[in-house]
Amino acid sequence: MNTQTSAAAVAVAGVAAAVPGLALENVTCTFRAAAGKGGYTAVKDVNLTVGAGEFVSVVGPTGCGKSTLLNVSAGLLEPSSGTVKVFGEPLVGMNRHAGYMFQAESLMPWRTALDNVIVGLEFRGVARNEAVARGQDWLQRVGLGSHGHRYPHQMSGGMRKRAALAQTLIMDPKIILMDEPFSALDIQTRQLMENELLDIWSADRKSVLFITHDLEEAISLSDRVIVLSAGPGTHPIGEFAIDLPRPRDVSEVRLTPEFVRLHDEIWHTMKEEVLKGYVQSQQK
Amino acid sequence: MSRANKNRRGIADLPSAVLQIPIVCSLIGLWYGLTETDILPKFFFGEPFKVFGVLWHWFTSGEIFPHLGVTLVETVLAFVVGAVLGLVIGLWLALNPTASRLADPYIKAANAMPRVVLAPIFAVWFGLGIWSKVALGVTLVFFIVFFNVYQGIREVSPVLLANARVLGANARQLLRTVYLPSATSWVFSSLHTSVGMAFVGAVVGEYLGSARGVGYLILQAEGVFDINTVFAGMLVLTAFALVLDQAVGVVEKRLLVWRPTHGETEKL
Numbered sequence: 001m002n003t004q005t006s007a008a009a010v011a012v013a014g015v016a017a018a019v020p021g022l023a024l025e026n027v028t029c030t031f032r033a034a035a036g037k038g039g040y041t042a043v044k045d046v047n048l049t050v051g052a053g054e055f056v057s058v059v060g061p062t063g064c065g066k067s068t069l070l071n072v073s074a075g076l077l078e079p080s081s082g083t084v085k086v087f088g089e090p091l092v093g094m095n096r097h098a099g100y101m102f103q104a105e106s107l108m109p110w111r112t113a114l115d116n117v118i119v120g121l122e123f124r125g126v127a128r129n130e131a132v133a134r135g136q137d138w139l140q141r142v143g144l145g146s147h148g149h150r151y152p153h154q155m156s157g158g159m160r161k162r163a164a165l166a167q168t169l170i171m172d173p174k175i176i177l178m179d180e181p182f183s184a185l186d187i188q189t190r191q192l193m194e195n196e197l198l199d200i201w202s203a204d205r206k207s208v209l210f211i212t213h214d215l216e217e218a219i220s221l222s223d224r225v226i227v228l229s230a231g232p233g234t235h236p237i238g239e240f241a242i243d244l245p246r247p248r249d250v251s252e253v254r255l256t257p258e259f260v261r262l263h264d265e266i267w268h269t270m271k272e273e274v275l276k277g278y279v280q281s282q283q284k
Numbered sequence: 285m286s287r288a289n290k291n292r293r294g295i296a297d298l299p300s301a302v303l304q305i306p307i308v309c310s311l312i313g314l315w316y317g318l319t320e321t322d323i324l325p326k327f328f329f330g331e332p333f334k335v336f337g338v339l340w341h342w343f344t345s346g347e348i349f350p351h352l353g354v355t356l357v358e359t360v361l362a363f364v365v366g367a368v369l370g371l372v373i374g375l376w377l378a379l380n381p382t383a384s385r386l387a388d389p390y391i392k393a394a395n396a397m398p399r400v401v402l403a404p405i406f407a408v409w410f411g412l413g414i415w416s417k418v419a420l421g422v423t424l425v426f427f428i429v430f431f432n433v434y435q436g437i438r439e440v441s442p443v444l445l446a447n448a449r450v451l452g453a454n455a456r457q458l459l460r461t462v463y464l465p466s467a468t469s470w471v472f473s474s475l476h477t478s479v480g481m482a483f484v485g486a487v488v489g490e491y492l493g494s495a496r497g498v499g500y501l502i503l504q505a506e507g508v509f510d511i512n513t514v515f516a517g518m519l520v521l522t523a524f525a526l527v528l529d530q531a532v533g534v535v536e537k538r539l540l541v542w543r544p545t546h547g548e549t550e551k552l
């Protein structure tokens with residue numbers, strides 16, 4: 001692995017934490033082929049850590065295995081080999097510390113926005129009126145304060161994403177996994193949500209593993225950006241510490257020369273892989 | 285369409301009732317004409333005014349209501365029992381691949397069998413009261429609901445399930461918040477068909493042997509070759525089925541508010 005910045009240096013630069021919140025160790029995922037023998041190795045020998053309280057973004061070409069890595073981290077998918085450690089403990093079954101915001105639609109169509117937001121509290125056995133109060137508060141924070149009564153089909157794609165965000169964050173997870181959460185939003189709303197996310201994150205430093213296609217978004221939010229190679233056999237090919245000062249405003253930070261330099265540097269590594277990924281996705 | 289040829293007011297622009305009423309009237313007129321002139325024998329085809337006379341008598345004297353009530357009770361019971369059984373067994377088999385593999389041929393065979401042949405057996409088992417009719421209706425409703433629920437559960441979005449599990453749902457909560465709502469929505473989407481089947485079961489059951497119900501009235505009339513009463517009974521059944529279908533439509537609308545329907549914008 002030709003990491004630009006070693007993981008050790010990052011740990012020193014970042015929050016002082018001995019045990020990472022999330023660590024993937026030599027994770028390989030091979031999907032069984034639909035017909036008989038063979039299979040597709042989506043990710044191979046991936047080592048990836050998210051320190052406690054660290055914000056890590058993963059960028060990579062489409063179809064390379066980003067969602068697969070998140071599914072492994074959430075405990076939804078068992079890796080073919082390798083281990084996942086959550087605060088130092090090997091993960092068995094579901095990851096109880098993680099909240100996961102999916103790439104695909106994940107709201108229950110038969111529940112209103114409010115009922116969707118509080119469903120996790122319901123599972124936990126929180127009393128209904130307390131759950132509703134907290135749900136209202138979260139709807140407010142994602143800008144859906146007056147839309148709690150709507151069913152998913154009565155909301156726009158962006159509103160559904162915001163409801164899903166509230167649904168994940170209301171559980172107060174220690175590790176937040178996010179799969180392209182804001183790609184459905186317009187640029188203004190998106191920056192609002194990004195700032196909101198940074199606020200929430202800096203209030204009580206959770207470990208965030210954030211997936212995006214958008215390099216600017218990755219840089220402006222993260223402590224560290226990881227670049228993945230194109231599939232098959234995806235693995236990290238670059239790791240960049242983002243030492244822009246915090247607190248950041250996502251729209252302002254983009255104008256700083258330091259940002260532009262980082263962007264150029266990372267894009268240089270990514271460019272080839274993006275082209276490879278595109279060619280491969282056409283061949284498949 | 286109608287806006288494009290606004291000044292060429294065609295027959296299609298008239299309210300449908302304006303067209304439908306004359307059609308009914310002329311059909312009755314035709315019926316009356318053909319039977320009055322004995323082109324069609326009255327003995328087999330009845331006489332429209334006598335049929336209306338029977339209807340008038342039934343409703344003014346109130347004689348029909350106990351029979352309608354019995355048929356309604358049988359229909360409702362057949363629907364409820366059939367739907368609950370279909371829902372529970374559909375859920376169970378859909379969530380148990382092994383059980384489902386074992387049960388598969390039997391379910392297919394049972395569904396392929398013409399259910400009417402069971403009516404005499406049910407009459408022996410449950411007597412001539414309402415329960416033999418309910419049983420027949422249940423065998424019809426069950427399979428519709430069962431297949432819908434089974435298919436519906438198999439097609440529950442995996443993302444929805446994964447999301448619920450990440451949010452901390454245990455197996456029971458998963459059943460209650462994801463599988464069950466999903467399954468019930470499939471029950472409701474087949475509501476019209478299954479209520480219709482419950483009704484068919486009740487009437488056919490009555491017709492094959494009973495002491496009460498609209499089917500029984502028809503059976504009685506047929507026994508004495510009173511063709512006008514048979515026709516009157518048919519009309520009552522038809523009207524009743526339409527009312528039932530309307531009621532189901534109202535219930536459906538209430539229960540499936542979360543379902544996307546196209547064109548929900550309001551006209552200004």
Ligand SMILES: Nc1ncnc2c1ncn2[C@@H]1O[C@H](COP(=O)(O)OP(=O)(O)OP(=O)(O)O)[C@@H](O)[C@H]1O
Binds near residue numbers: 031032042067231
């Ligand atoms: N269940 C599965 N069975 C077989 N192949 C799969 C399965 N899930 C994913 N794959 C394959 O693994 C690869 C990685 O998929 P993944 O969804 O992780 O990509 P991604 O990086 O999230 O892409 P995108 O950026 O487009 O969301 C893809 O080539 C995909 O076809």
Ligand SMILES: [Mg+2]
Binds near residue numbers: 066067068103179
């Ligand atoms: Mg993905």
